[in-house]
Amino acid sequence: MAYVATRGGERAIEQAERLYRAQMGEITPARVAEIERALPHLIDRVMGEASLYAPDLAALALAQSGGDLYEALLLLRAWRSTQPRLQTAAPVTQEVTLTHRRISAAFKDIPGGQILGPTLDYSHRLLATEVLEGARFVPAPVEKAARPAPACHPSLADWQKAQGLVEAPALAPVARDAIPDLTKEPLLFPAKRAHTLQSLARADTGGMLALGYSAMRGYGNAHPTVNELRLSEAEVIVRHPDGTEFSAGRVKTSQAEVVTTKGEGKLRLGFCATLGWNEVKTIAGATLDLNAPGAPKGSPVNEEFFLYHTEPVESSGFCIHFKLPHYVTFQSSLDALRDAKKRRETTEEPA
């Protein structure tokens, strides 16, 4: 069997793409705007995984891909690579973010109190089937409090550090332009913590949930409890050419800390954050971060294992590449199989 070069299929390829796009129909500004307005959680998930905060572009990518998240991510990551990086903003610190939701499952009386924010945590999940019969689902308005909540809340971890409950490492400040950046450097192991957290921030929600869940079920070394979960809006603090710092606008961020009492006399915390509001992702990611120290190679909570396997563009791309023609490699394997079979039959022949 020799290598066989083939050609053809151009028409089929073109018509296949037309068929795919025809099923999506016309994409209009109104459709994109409606996706952005009606599906904020999906937009947030896509922006986090694309590592690009641009709600209208995320909505466009979803419209163009018909809701295929991996296609949408690929579009956004590719588009992002066409844009210049103008600046690195000032680091977001949680005590100055405009906090919409902030809860702790570990401590009832946290400084600043428990703020549920927008959530369905304690709600019945009932499908509003009446909408399909022509009724409208009109949400009841929020009964606002007389006084506003404080815009910012203190960090629970800082309070725990002050109480001596968790380690308080003193890190030398890093210039914002010197922060390690995965989009410009390879991910090597053991990973720098900045690489680990950036990688988790851009990771696939479903992949992180699967691996984080495995740790929660017992394949890790520490059971997590949510120390603090926070949904916020963070100011994007940029520099004017004269050096003045100002906010160019706000972006939604989520962050989670999980805690375990398994430690040497102290609490141990895991952390994860992402662009957009995505609670499952940050809790699962923080659980992986908590479990990573000392995890054996090949374990789902081993850092190399979960960081490599939750990169959405690489993992989905590798998965779907198997459907592309592998005729030569497969034929070669088939030839080897036939040869082995023939040799076995020859040796098994009676003398």
Add this chain to the structure above:
Amino acid sequence: MTETVSPLAPSERLSVLARMTPARLAAEAEALLPELGEIEVLQSRSGLVMLPMRDTVMGTDFHLGEVLVSEAHIRLPGGVQGYGMITGHDLERAMAMAVIDAGFAAGIGGARLPAAVAEEAARQAAEDRETLREIEATRVNMETF
């Protein structure tokens, strides 16, 4: 009686401009244009700003992801510069912000411009207050049995 408006610090003023409603931003910039002379556009583009965050556990700064922004940088005939940067893709808004910034830097616009920015700052604060009243309504007041 003329009401005096205490000027905002440059940082706060720029933040207010970046969040100003598009219609108002455009109106204020257009009102200034006749007084500014021929504007040289040094930059008008979209791009990305990398947004770092500080890890609350170890204190490590890491990159959360990039934010799409629009940027405008202009120069007035006398050499005074103006700058605008806003989140999202809207070159017109960024340019309007740069025009207003140049107006402040050149001392053009009289009392009207600081008054407009102060009014917008108050509107933004009121908007935040309403948001925070909604958030406060979700505070849990727990009682121990």
